[in-house]
Amino acid sequence: xxxxxxxxxxxxxxxxxxxxxxxxxxxxxxxxxxxxxxxxxxxxxxxxxxxxxxxxxxxxxxxxxxxxxxxxxxxxxxxxxxxxxxxxxxxxxxxxxxxxxxxxxxxxxxxxxxxxxxxxxxxxxxxxxxxxxxxxxxxxxxxxxxxxxxxxxxxxxxxxxxxxxxxxxxxxxxxxxxxxxxxxxxxxxxxxxxxxxxxxxxxxxxxxxx
Amino acid sequence: xxxxxxxxxxxxxxxxxxxxxxxxxxxxxxxxxxxxxxxxxxxxxxxxxxxxxxxxxxxxxxxxxxxxxxxxxxxxxxxxxxxxxxxxxxxxxxxxxxxxxxxxxxxxxxxxxxxxxxxxxxxxxxxxxxxxxxxxxxxxxxxxxxxxxxxxxxxxxxxxxxxxxxxxxxxxxxxxxxxxxxxxxxxxxxxxxxxxxxxxxxxxxxxxxx
Numbered sequence: 001x002x003x004x005x006x007x008x009x010x011x012x013x014x015x016x017x018x019x020x021x022x023x024x025x026x027x028x029x030x031x032x033x034x035x036x037x038x039x040x041x042x043x044x045x046x047x048x049x050x051x052x053x054x055x056x057x058x059x060x061x062x063x064x065x066x067x068x069x070x071x072x073x074x075x076x077x078x079x080x081x082x083x084x085x086x087x088x089x090x091x092x093x094x095x096x097x098x099x100x101x102x103x104x105x106x107x108x109x110x111x112x113x114x115x116x117x118x119x120x121x122x123x124x125x126x127x128x129x130x131x132x133x134x135x136x137x138x139x140x141x142x143x144x145x146x147x148x149x150x151x152x153x154x155x156x157x158x159x160x161x162x163x164x165x166x167x168x169x170x171x172x173x174x175x176x177x178x179x180x181x182x183x184x185x186x187x188x189x190x191x192x193x194x195x196x197x198x199x200x201x202x203x204x205x206x207x208x209x210x
Numbered sequence: 211x212x213x214x215x216x217x218x219x220x221x222x223x224x225x226x227x228x229x230x231x232x233x234x235x236x237x238x239x240x241x242x243x244x245x246x247x248x249x250x251x252x253x254x255x256x257x258x259x260x261x262x263x264x265x266x267x268x269x270x271x272x273x274x275x276x277x278x279x280x281x282x283x284x285x286x287x288x289x290x291x292x293x294x295x296x297x298x299x300x301x302x303x304x305x306x307x308x309x310x311x312x313x314x315x316x317x318x319x320x321x322x323x324x325x326x327x328x329x330x331x332x333x334x335x336x337x338x339x340x341x342x343x344x345x346x347x348x349x350x351x352x353x354x355x356x357x358x359x360x361x362x363x364x365x366x367x368x369x370x371x372x373x374x375x376x377x378x379x380x381x382x383x384x385x386x387x388x389x390x391x392x393x394x395x396x397x398x399x400x401x402x403x404x405x406x407x408x409x410x411x412x413x414x415x416x417x418x419x420x
Contacts, residue, residue: 052350056346056350077414078414079410079411079414079415082410082414083407083410086403086406086407089403090403113404116408118404118405118408119407119408119411119412119415120404120407120408121407124404124407126400126403126404126407127404129400130397130400130401130404133393133396133397133400136266136393137393137397140262140266140389140393142374142386142389142390142393143374145370146394146397146401148366148369148370149366149394149397149398149401150401150404150405152362152365152366152398153398153401153402153404153405154405154408154409155362156358156359156362156402156405157402157405157406157409158405158409159358160358161406161409162406162409162410162413164352164353165410166413166414176352177406179350179352180352181402181403181406183343183346183347183350183352184356184359185399185402186343187340187343187347187356187359188359188362188363188398188399188402189395189398189399190336190339190340190343191336191340191356191359191360191363192363192366192367192391192395192398193296193299193300193336193391194323194328194330194334194336194337194340194360194363195328195360195363195364195366195367195368196296196367196371196372196387196391197293197296197329197330197331197334197336198326198328198329198330198364199364199367199368199371199372200289200292200293200372200375200376201289201329202329203372203376204287204288204289204292204376205289205329
């Protein structure tokens with residue numbers, strides 16, 4: 001298809017498509033004459049992925065480029081390609097290595113991962129993110145027992161999420177990972193607040209609704 | 211204690227305390243002379259709550275005022291007071307009543323709540339939030355089966371969260387609700403991404419780590 005049709009089918013404006021082509025985020029089409037190029041399903045798939053990273057993942061362009069590089073490099077294993085997407089979605093935290101409280105929380109995080117038997121890269125930004133949240137919980141005198149959350153998350157991922165990611169093309173797997181992480185994360189956040197309202201009603205309502 | 215000591219104990223600058231007093235967020239101290247007032251445990255507790263709403267809940271001042279009003283008004287039941295805090299933490303969504311897709315998602319949400327047997331106010335902003343996320347999932351061709359998330363959330367709230375909120379003073383209950391909603395929400399988000407990395411490693415690693 002021509003670039004105009006690619007734009008119509010993907011919903012991405014022609015100027016934006018040209019920008020992605022210049023930036024190397026989208027592979028060049030097949031040149032059929034000096035002024036014409038043909039695009040195909042592969043370009044549509046890539047545009048879907050870029051939009052997912054941009055609009056749902058809200059990733060900056062530099063992060064999108066890294067993810068696309070991992071998708072394009074067939075030498076990169078699917079595991080490492082997905083890891084690149086995970087890291088791009090993280091909110092990295094500066095480690096406070098000279099702060100005892102932070103160090104303690106970081107050791108607590110590492111111990112928890114060990115006890116759960118999870119395989120999480122020692123450099124994964126999620127370790128620092130959890131440590132920082134533990135510091136905050138401790139400072140506020142709240143329970144740092146996060147095992148119930150970890151176990152619930154493990155069950156959800158194993159039974160309902162991972163299967164949606166694997167068994168796609170490379171592009172499709174990354175797209176499913178990013179959309180799933182963000183959107184089902186949003187679902188989980190909302191239904192948890194709903195459940196809170198409902199459980200509080202059960203516990204406090206003098207006369208439960210029929 | 212004097213205002214300087216209240217500031218020292220709470221970590222809130224004197225100028226900020228004076229601002230809260232002027233705005234009525236903090237009750238006046240007991241006037242002991244024309245220029246002196248005494249503050250007590252009640253003021254400390256209120257300052258803790260304001261900071262929780264502001265720094266962890268990231269609520270705007272208008273929302274904080276509503277929550278404080280509900281805390282102060284002893285006529286407001288604990289259930290409605292907690293509800294005020296819940297609503298303040300929501301991200302209300304404009305209902306698109308003339309949009310069929312949105313209407314369908316909203317009906318799906320209402321049906322789900324009914325099937326789960328949950329008590330959620332018909333006007334609760336969480337209903338619109340879930341409907342909007344369902345619209346996005348449908349548009350992207352992803353599964354809208356959010357029951358597993360709802361069931362996991364219900365278990366977490368009933369077994370681990372609600373007990374931390376009830377059985378406090380009014381101030382303490384709202385503080386625990388806001389801190390718990392935000393911070394354990396953050397925990398859940400991080401451990402879910404960790405679990406994803408770990409489950410992907412299990413599924414894809416050619417030789418699992420020892």
